[in-house]
Amino acid sequence: MVLATDELARRTGAQLRDRVRRVWMNVLLAVQAGLAAGLAWLIAHEVVGHRAPFFAPIAAVITLAVSVGQRLRRAFELVFGVAIGIAVGDVLIYLIGTGGWQIGLVVTLAIVTAIFVGGGSALVTQAASSAVLVATLTPPTTGIAFDRFLDALVGGLVGLGVMALLLPLNPLTVVGRAAAPILDVLADGLTETAEAMAARQSERLDAALARLRAAETDLLTLHEAIEAASETAALAPVRWRTRGALNQYVDAAEHIARALRNSRVLVRRAQTLLRDGETLPPALVEAVQALGEAVTWLRRELADAVEPVASRERALRAASEAGVAYMEGVGFSGSVIVAQVRSTAVDLVRASGLEAKEANRLVRRAVGRHVPPDRR
Structure with a gap:
């Protein structure tokens, strides 16, 4: 019984140390994401003038999260993939409404657009997922506007700026x-x-x-x-x-x-x-x-x-x-x-x-x- 308890304590301690080590190794990434999200919201809200620019911090965080350890091109693909998906989703959902076939069409056209502009897998994936987000959670109701498109660009570019300039990893x-x-x-x-x-x-x-x-x-x-x-x-x-x-x-x-x-x-x-x-x-x-x-x-x-x-x-x-x-x-x-x-x-x-x-x-x-x- 004592041996089993000692072994459990040893394993628990080892797991705890491993988790603390992982947190310490990635704490700068967390700070980067937090800083990028805050700056993206401030710029989109205060400078660009959008009332609720929630796509800006989302794009900033996604950019940092996905581009860690990836090439800079992958980060740019992510930024513009999000922006393309939002733009296509905004325009089509406003024109044809929401529903199952509309969502399917929006995703198809977003992917086709991403491929047409020469994007890789990151751009295509983000274009499709962003189009789904627009079509299902926040469909346009007051006309075609490019606020969310601009928010995505602001957020993505802020994420890249934080990654490369403000808090670059060593x-x-x-x-x-x-x-x-x-x-x-x-x-x-x-x-x-x-x-x-x-x-x-x-x-x-x-x-x-x-x-x-x-x-x-x-x-x-x-x-x-x-x-x-x-x-x-x-x-x-x-x-x-x-x-x-x-x-x-x-x-x-x-x-x-x-x-x-x-x-x-x-x-x-x-x-x-x-x-x-x-x-x-x-x-x-x-x-x-x-x-x-x-x-x-x-x-x-x-x-x-x-x-x-x-x-x-x-x-x-x-x-x-x-x-x-x-x-x-x-x-x-x-x-x-x-x-x-x-x-x-x-x-x-x-x-x-x-x-x-x-x-x-x-x-x-x-x-x-x-x-x-x-x-x-």
Whole structure:
């Protein structure tokens, strides 16, 4: 009974901490939405002169909510999709009235209009949903007016302004949060692999491989975050100073993805090595361990916006240890692991900011300290 109560308390505490963390990570988004909604209503009411401009704050909030992590074009599509839907709905419902077939016609024409102006999926979806809103909840009764059309434009543009100018997200925070999970999984996976190889525990390799495979979805998240962060850094004057540090993430992302995939091959071959009972030199374990350390340092140095020198040094040490292992003698699977260590080391040196030619030269030299030229 006591154990069950302790486990429940532990899980509840973990869930509470996770929810608090999620709130903290997204609190700026909430502030953005609140500020945009208030400004949109004030501008539409006080400047434009609309009596009840409820579409303005709605458009502002929707713009911010949907465009988080999306391209700027998606945000503009959202704004104009809402405006097109409202305009088509206002005109047609005033002319033909309300009812089932009228709603169907309004939605059809709103979608056709959105497609005609060259909109993507966001514009088409918002045009259709806005037309439904007009046709069902607020049909025009006193003649055709474009107040709601203007409200949608005001709200959407205010949302974009808040997102890009008044309270832009910190690009480094956005991309750092997206990069951290994949770098943690990669570092932990390589470290776990090294320890499992040393202990000859194949079941631990199975678990490490499963985690590395699951991290593939984190790659997509990272690329989306880099895209969104790059746009913010380009558009928001207060974030221009982050562009140099952000470029480090941009340059590193492709090589992090390659390191992840090469590491999965490395783990699968380690499984075969243990299953076949091949020779396992201690230097080969050290090489994989050094790769894990290189990834850990890469995360720290990217987050600190400094050149990843420590990460580069550990990646080269991994290549050097792989050369030692090769000279000490390895079987077929061991030689494949040596090759994968070398490939992953190149990936991590590239992620540290060096060009392909220099990265390959440094890794080749690190391996070559222990391997004769005719065997490299």
